[in-house]
Amino acid sequence: MDAVTRADLAELRRRVRLFLRKKLDDGAFAPLIDPWLTGWDEVFSAELADRGWVGATIPKQYGGQGRSYVERFVVTEELLAHGAPVAAHWIADRQIAPSLLRFGSEDLKRRYLPDIARGRCFFAIGMSEPDSGSDLASVRTRAVQVPGGWNLSGTKVWTSNAHRAHAFFVLARTSPPEQSRRHSGLSQFLVDLRSAGVTIRPIYSMGGHHHFNEVHLDAVFVPDAEVIGTIGDGWRQVTSELGFERSGPERLMSTFTLLTEQFTARSGGYSATTRGQTVAHLAALRQLSFGVAVELHEQRDADVGAALVKLLGTKLEGDIVEDAALAASDIPAGGPLGEALMQRAGFTLRGGASEVLRGVVARELGLR
């Protein structure tokens, strides 16, 4: 790790922590389960941005802080550890800004990055479709070239917070796949969710919440200027960012507040050895996750580490819920544990199902 020292990180952590503890004391938010999906709070996001903690890795020329990926790691893990409502800016901060920086045109960077860094521009992701889950290469949303741009038609699903976001990235097919390369012919577009032809339908989760949506695109016009990167290069663009998406603190911290409760409530929760084992597992996993962050920071290949963090981390998030549930009776709906039980099933699915991740690691080990 260069440029950023451990002392710098400790100081940054101290400032973020101080801010969050004050917010908690002021009652500005109640600690949430799965806060990066369920905690939509635009005021809070803007406040974080004002402190330079949203879009921190965006270069200063585009309105960001020009900070490193490990600094972002520290900020985000503090936010999650305190259960802060970070969903509004999460996708823009984690995925959209880095993608725009890497693949976006100068025009797109100037138009979107400053508002992302200000915590005022929110994004969703349009990858999955009704018939394309783990097998993303099978997407059927089509982009047809028209004068000045493209017409997109198709249906995206599990589009978290599309009903609140300003825009989303859409993976669409621009030409038929070549025989031997099914990942060819895919492209990425930036689509304004208020465009004509966009219909957003809520999908309610089993806990009764609305964060998922089905987004129907009916000949939605997207100008050439809003193509991300290169036409036909969509698959490479999407997969090259997976390390960032899979290895971050949100893959192990989604239920952290439930674990801290086991130490504060003293309500006859799980046994001391189970609790100790869980804490140790989490602490080690956090080191593994931090190690991957450092690898990404140094621009080294971290795909296996990232897949393992997500594989182990999302399982552990669920185990924390399970241990609490096994030690509880008469679990009320709407409480933290009840919420966690409802959210849990998604942990090991979103961002790459565990079965798929095992396949990724198996390939890297030379097993397939």
Added chain:
Amino acid sequence: MNFLNADVDAELLTLFREIFAKAQHGSPTEPNGLDRTLWSTLQETGLSRLTGSEAAGGSAGTVADGAAMLHAAGYSAARVPVGEHDLLAGWLAETADVTISGLATAASTDSHRSAVIPWARFADTAMVLASTPGSHELMVFDTSGCDITAGANLAGEPRDAVSLPAVPVHAVTVGPEVADEFWFRTALLKSALIAGGLARVLDMCIEHVTTRVQFGKPIAALQAVQHLVVDIAAQVRLTEAAVEHAARQVANGWSAQPARFAVATARSVAGHAATVAVRNGHQVHGAIGTTTEHRLHEFTTRLLAWRGEGGSTAEWDGKVDDLVSAGVGVRLWDLITEGG
């Protein structure tokens, strides 16, 4: 996978790998005896006292260096008590300001009359930390004056029952912090060995499943088999990350809470990782892996033995819990994030 790549010099890692790659299988007559050739090499290269201070004749390596060496030892199932000699006995000798000669081993006991001492029958010196209520005494024995009954752990490694002479060569009273550090040093020693053993089981599994043909293809082609191996790989990386972090945390002393937490964490994780590696490792190897004809058992039995030495894995789970419970509220998160 490049264990401890951030903290340990690459040339040193290469040296560890090369030296321990020459570790010998046990001979038919003495399957679990000392690998004297390897021990001589370690002495000649200064690795036998890797973490000792230069004043005490050591090589002044860091604990991270020591952990990386133990990883290599675990990976090779090396029949040398290098951890006991260096991290434990060597440290005790420096702490008590006594000079030791030859191969030294160390153990703790709650009696002044007897102790189970690893490798005692091959050692010249035994450092025994006797803890009785309210008092801790460090005793140094010449093993030629001890009555030793050979014993073994699950893997056949020497764990000898020793009757201690009434008068040690040296004896000093030490504080409770020495007895405490002994436990944490033992925990890191075992964790690093386990990390190496886990990595070896993983490599053996990869080798086996990609060469063993059933149903007309290598069994690695079967997804169910792939997943068993991947789950071992996950535990290897997890344990290595925990050991690496713990070794870094103790660089400035073993008594601070974050250092203790990191070591206890590594020990807990290593113990549970063994569960996955041993069970899945044997599962993918099939019947041959359960025999003495195949080397798998040398590693799986060591993993099972090591995770129960210097306290059970459950005790270390409990210690992690104690360290968190000793604080309040956000203490848990403080401990997890201390030191980067």
